[in-house]
């Protein structure tokens with residue numbers, strides 16, 4: 001288990017309060033309450049279709065890009081509701097960055113992948129060269145790319161591309177980074193590098209990750225939220241709900257809910 005001291009209750013950076021998400025008439029996620037702690041790694045785990053990615057995407061309004069998606073309840077970022085009418089979703093995503101399952105560098109140079117966000121958001125940096133270097137160092141990629149910054153991001157290996165995406169995510173100086181199965185397309189060595197990076201990033205950022213890999217959740221996360229999907233008796237539609245949220249060690253060693261126990265021990269899901 002990660003040797004990271006965390007307080008009994010998370011110091012809130014983001015909170016979901018009574019979060020419900022619908023796709024058209026389909027109720028995908030039911031009434032989620034979660035507090036994401038400052039400088040902690042929170043893992044969202046559970047069987048396929050239980051709404052982990054939906055919850056994650058609600059946190060920085062990525063679901064706005066899905067026309068049928070509708071959110072009820074609140075998502076607070078430092079006590080501010082990110083869904084309040086006056087809030088600009090682009091601004092939310094600057095503070096709450098995202099890294100996807102499949103590395104998706106822009107068709108640009110390594111340098112420009114990192115410089116892109118600061119440029120388009122008009123961020124003031126003293127020297128873009130220094131900023132790009134700092135972000136690539138922050139993503140543990142600098143030594144591997146410092147002599148080929150003008151080469152395409154596509155010229156990198158899958159694991160390097162994912163670290164480039166992490167460098168790109170931190171370039172706009174977010175304080176929360178959402179990661180949706182960031183290692184699922186990587187081999188064990190690249191996965192190890194990204195996991196080490198996540199543990200380093202925790203010193204400066206709050207991380208929230210969706211993972212199917214329970215060993216990964218156990219290895220790197222401080223707290224774990226376990227979700228399941230409950231079929232509606234009449235329609236048979238499966239709505240995701242939060243079963244249990246606690247310290248990762250508690251969830252994996254002594255969960256309070258039988259459904260968590262069954263999932264962790266491989267009896268279900």
Ligand SMILES: Nc1ncnc2c1ncn2[C@@H]1O[C@H](COP(=O)(O)OP(=O)(O)OP(=O)(O)O)[C@@H](O)[C@H]1O
Nearest residue numbers: 023028047048049050051052053054055066068240
């Ligand atoms: N864009 C969408 N339009 C309609 N339904 C969607 C959309 N995205 C997800 N859903 C549905 O919402 C439910 C939750 O999906 P979600 O991807 O959030 O679950 P998940 O727990 O992340 O699953 P997985 O582990 O398989 O990635 C599923 O029933 C899914 O089919």
